[in-house]
Amino acid sequence: MKPAAKDLKITDIRFADIDGLPKHMILLKIYTNSDIVGYGEVRDASSATYAMMVKGRLLGENPLNVEKLFHRIRQFGGHSRQGGGVSGIEIALWDIVGKYYGIPVYQLLGGQYRDRVRVYCDTDVDGKHTGHDMGRALKKRMEAGFTYLKMDLGIELLYDEPGTLNAPAGFLDDLKTYSMKAISHQSGSIDKSLMFGKNYEIFTVPHYATGIHITEKGLDYLENYVREVRREIGYEIPLAIDHLGHVAVEDAIRFARRLEKYNIAWMEDIAPWTMTEHLRKFAQNSCVPLGTGEDIYLAENFEPVLGAGVNLVHPDALTIGGLGEIKKLGILCEKYGAAIALHMAESPIGFMAAVHAAAALKNVLCVEFHSVDHPEWYDLITPSVKIENGFVSVPDAPGLGIESLNEDLIRKFHKKDCPAPWSDTSHWDGEWANDRIWS
Numbered sequence: 263m264k265p266a267a268k269d270l271k272i273t274d275i276r277f278a279d280i281d282g283l284p285k286h287m288i289l290l291k292i293y294t295n296s297d298i299v300g301y302g303e304v305r306d307a308s309s310a311t312y313a314m315m316v317k318g319r320l321l322g323e324n325p326l327n328v329e330k331l332f333h334r335i336r337q338f339g340g341h342s343r344q345g346g347g348v349s350g351i352e353i354a355l356w357d358i359v360g361k362y363y364g365i366p367v368y369q370l371l372g373g374q375y376r377d378r379v380r381v382y383c384d385t386d387v388d389g390k391h392t393g394h395d396m397g398r399a400l401k402k403r404m405e406a407g408f409t410y411l412k413m414d415l416g417i418e419l420l421y422d423e424p425g426t427l428n429a430p431a432g433f434l435d436d437l438k439t440y441s442m443k444a445i446s447h448q449s450g451s452i453d454k455s456l457m458f459g460k461n462y463e464i465f466t467v468p469h470y471a472t473g474i475h476i477t478e479k480g481l482d483y484l485e486n487y488v489r490e491v492r493r494e495i496g497y498e499i500p501l502a503i504d505h506l507g508h509v510a511v512e513d514a515i516r517f518a519r520r521l522e523k524y525n526i527a528w529m530e531d532i533a534p535w536t537m538t539e540h541l542r543k544f545a546q547n548s549c550v551p552l553g554t555g556e557d558i559y560l561a562e563n564f565e566p567v568l569g570a571g572v573n574l575v576h577p578d579a580l581t582i583g584g585l586g587e588i589k590k591l592g593i594l595c596e597k598y599g600a601a602i603a604l605h606m607a608e609s610p611i612g613f614m615a616a617v618h619a620a621a622a623l624k625n626v627l628c629v630e631f632h633s634v635d636h637p638e639w640y641d642l643i644t645p646s647v648k649i650e651n652g653f654v655s656v657p658d659a660p661g662l663g664i665e666s667l668n669e670d671l672i673r674k675f676h677k678k679d680c681p682a683p684w685s686d687t688s689h690w691d692g693e694w695a696n697d698r699i700w701s
């Protein structure tokens with residue numbers, strides 16, 4: 263059944279929380295008064311509440327009016343995970359538009375710059391290890407066909423190396439006690455316990471306030487690690503670095519200067535993105551490209567970091583506000599001369615949204631991917647995701663190109679402390695407030 267375009271209406275919005283592939287992912291369906299269902303996703307390690315809270319404002323509305331509906335709900339989005347609700351809904355609306363008119367989402371965004379998109383795997387090696395270990399892990403990615411690499415390299419490798427870190431007495435012990443779960447399990451989900459009590463206090467001390475500095479011996483250690491990695495993978499493939507840890511920006515600069523000869527593609531989030539003067543200082547004092555952006559909501563909020571000298575942005579479609587905001591960011595990046603590497607740590611729904619965005623943006627280098635070691639991730643959708651020689655083909659099917667979700671796998675990986683997949687959400691149907699933001 264396909265009603266006339268003017269009669270199409272949103273009838274329901276429901277969610278499924280999954281975990282273990284490897285992260286907490288929140289899938290979303292927007293139902294209509296037709297057999298068309300739009301697929302979206304709230305940001306990884308976020309909360310379905312951020313989307314549910316706007317459900318009452320969308321019921322009965324025409325899902326084809328994507329910009330009008332996003333304009334109504336954009337005030338309920340925020341940075342990082344708070345952007346996940348309105349972003350996931352916006353993406354599901356584009357999926358509905360594409361399915362209704364029978365065209366792929368990239369076409370709705372202006373068409374293709376490319377028909378296949380480069381993918382890189384964020385790679386980490388758990389626990390204490392050497393640059394040789396990391397180099398071998400990255401070499402395996404290259405052997406699997408991947409053409410762009412990123413690794414985590416952080417100061418936790420120095421915790422038990424005497425004389426490598428300088429910090430207020432006792433603080434490193436607190437870090438080891440309270441935030442090692444975040445550091446040691448980056449391939450998995452953020453643990454709920456990290457968000458409460460002393461864990462939360464330690465987890466949320468920003469870079470500039472930890473008082474941690476890296477000694478010359480510590481810099482020698484980290485530089486040697488990178489040298490060992492390059493010895494394994496060679497110098498011809500791009501290699502980015504994430505998760506240095508919360509150290510002062512001056513120490514990030516000292517490390518970056520050591521890294522200039524190792525051809526680092528970018529260093530990621532070396533200071534909170536809100537601290538634009540810290541970013542400017544890094545950009546003006548080293549020749550390693552600086553990246554940030556996965557936690558920034560709305561394209562307009564990228565302008566201060568681009569102005570500070572960030573020359574690579576990694577927006578997440580599920581935080582920035584969806585695909586319309588990604589298109590706006592693409593234009594801003596051309597103005598400032600910044601490349602784009604899309605952040606993506608979610609399910610194949612978020613992945614396909616990123617792939618359509620990457621197809622329709624000019625200066626995209628690659629899309630991130632976290633699930634290469636989780637074969638069931640690829641089969642969460644039909645047709646399943648195929649990454650060949652480090653590239654994914656952009657689908658030409660209507661909408662995001664997802665025919666259906668694999669409900670058996672969704673039940674198998676259901677996150678146990680969340681409601682059953684696609685549970686009734688009618689208790690949110692009547693939610694409202696005076697939404698005018700001026701008087």
Ligand SMILES: [Mg+2]
Pocket residue numbers: 504505530531556
């Ligand atoms: Mg990152």
